[in-house]
Amino acid sequence: LLLAVVVFAMGCGGGGGTTDGGDDAPPADASSPDAFEPPAGFTRLVGRTWTLPAGATDTYRCARHTVAADTYITNIIAQAPFGTHHTVMSISDSGTAGPDGEYNCNVGELGMVMLYASGVGTSPLDFPSGVGVKVAAGTQVHLNLHLFNATDMPISGDSGILIKSQATPPAMLAEMVFAGTFLFQIPPNSTNHPVSGGCSANSNYTLFAVWPHMHQLATKQKVELTRADQTTILHDDSYSFSEQNYYLKTPEVQVQSGDQLKVTCTYTNPTAQTIRFGESSNEEMCFSGLYRYPAANAGLFQCTDTGGAGF
Numbered sequence: 001l002l003l004a005v006v007v008f009a010m011g012c013g014g015g016g017g018t019t020d021g022g023d024d025a026p027p028a029d030a031s032s033p034d035a036f037e038p039p040a041g042f043t044r045l046v047g048r049t050w051t052l053p054a055g056a057t058d059t060y061r062c063a064r065h066t067v068a069a070d071t072y073i074t075n076i077i078a079q080a081p082f083g084t085h086h087t088v089m090s091i092s093d094s095g096t097a098g099p100d101g102e103y104n105c106n107v108g109e110l111g112m113v114m115l116y117a118s119g120v121g122t123s124p125l126d127f128p129s130g131v132g133v134k135v136a137a138g139t140q141v142h143l144n145l146h147l148f149n150a151t152d153m154p155i156s157g158d159s160g161i162l163i164k165s166q167a168t169p170p171a172m173l174a175e176m177v178f179a180g181t182f183l184f185q186i187p188p189n190s191t192n193h194p195v196s197g198g199c200s201a202n203s204n205y206t207l208f209a210v211w212p213h214m215h216q217l218a219t220k221q222k223v224e225l226t227r228a229d230q231t232t233i234l235h236d237d238s239y240s241f242s243e244q245n246y247y248l249k250t251p252e253v254q255v256q257s258g259d260q261l262k263v264t265c266t267y268t269n270p271t272a273q274t275i276r277f278g279e280s281s282n283e284e285m286c287f288s289g290l291y292r293y294p295a296a297n298a299g300l301f302q303c304t305d306t307g308g309a310g311f
Contacts, residue, residue, distance in 0.1 A: 036079050038162050039124075044079075045071075045089075046141050047160020048102045052083060052149040058280050059147045062105035064092060064140050071135045075164035076125045078118035081157035085148040085281070089115045089161050090300070092140035100140070107279050111142050114176045114300045116161065117211055117289045119244035128208050128252070130171040131293055146279060174208070175295035179223070179303035180263045180287035186217065186275040191268050195286055198262040199303035203296060207253040209246050210234060211289035216241045216281055220266040223288050227259045235288065239265075246291075255292070261303060263288045 038044065048063040078087055090096070090111030115133060116125065127133075135141060149155050181197025212221040212235065223235040235247055255261075265286035269275055275284050290303070 036081070036158060038079075039077065041164050042075070042077060042162040043165075045161050045163045046143045047079060047158065048143065048145070049156065049158045050083075050145065050147060051154060051156040052147055053154050054149065054152050056147070056149045058085075059149075060105045060107055060109070061102070061145045061147060062096075062109055063102045063143045063145075064096075064098060064100050065143075066100050066140045067135050067137060069137045070167075071163075071165050072132045072167070072169055073115075073135065073163045073165050074127050074132045074170065076116045076118075077162050078116075078122060079158065079160045079162060080118065080120075080122075081159060083147050083149050083155045083157050084159045085146040086119055086279075087146070087159060087161070088117070088144040090142050090144070091115065091135075092142040096142045097140060105144060107144075107146065109142075110144055110300070112300045113297060114178075115141065117176060117213065119213060120241060121243040121245070122211075123245045125209065125246050125291075126248075127170075127174065127291075128248075131174050131208065132166070132170040132172075133175065133295070134169065134173050148281060172206075172293040173295045174291055174293040175298060176211075176289050176291050176300075177298050177303055178213075178287045178301055179261050179290055180265070180285070181305050182277045183305050184277060184284075184286060186267045186269045186284060188269060188272045188274055192219070193267050193269065194264050195267070196262055196264045197286060197305050198260065201255050201257055201259040201261060203257050205255050205292045205294065205296070207234070207249060207255055207290055207292045209248050209289075209291040211244070211246050211291070212237075212239055213244060213285060213287045213289060214239055214241070214265050214267075215284045217267040217269050217275060217284055218265055218286075219268055221288060222264040222266075224262045224264075225253065225255065225259055226262070227256060261290075
């Protein structure tokens with residue numbers, strides 16, 4: 001039985017995750033891969049190098065790696081240098097499996113069992129004590145990099161996912177799913193325009209972290225849980241595209257089957273264009289990543305308006 005989570009490092013912009021790099025200009029040495037020193041205790045699970053010519057936007061590069069031994073992940077950090085728009089780490093399935101190694105891919109090449117998500121400026125994720133995610137021996141993990149170079153010079157980088165792990169199973173195995181909506185539009189010249197999506201919980205679980213993910217027009221996200229006539233606010237804060245953090249819930253939230261989960265994203269659109277869902281920086285997203293346990297091998301987009309179909 002495979003119980004796991006996907007790394008959806010969705011930065012969706014020009015910058016990087018845990019390494020230096022702004023949204024508007026590359027670092028002085030952008031033509032060479034960044035020198036990255038893993039934090040103490042972390043090892044690299046999957047990653048790859050890449051090079052983009054000047055002006056190469058919305059480019060996808062993937063990598064596969066088969067895990068040799070049972071791995072129980074307790075901490076995750078993304079290596080996301082300038083040009084890493086988002087990174088998605090998932091478990092390979094029939095749509096993504098193939099030989100280990102690097103290859104060119106597209107936005108839709110994602111496994112539907114998710115391990116982790118990060119974006120521009122995303123902080124490391126430390127699981128609660130006694131909680132982790134399992135990647136079983138022989139499992140192939142799949143990394144999808146969305147790369148973006150809006151500059152007038154070529155850039156190169158080395159992007160990947162680093163983990164801390166243990167050899168023995170934790171007391172609880174966790175997973176990540178997305179709540180939100182694909183079906184929305186943001187009118188031109190609009191201010192504080194809200195869109196909402198979510199689902200009814202179909203099982204009991206413990207929620208221990210949320211990860212708001214939107215793009216550059218987003219200004220705020222609110223996540224609510226309603227049981228009967230009582231609503232609990234799980235997250236309600238301003239949003240910065242350049243600082244996409246995880247928010248650990250203390251105390252953890254006990255979700256019951258039938259509870260309503262609602263994600264509301266707020267945008268200001270100063271352009272003359274109607275903006276819809278999309279993976280590009282010029283489009284928008286409205287998701288909150290929910291980390292929970294026990295893992296149920298749930299589909300990545302089960303708590304959205306596509307019935308789990310995703311992109």
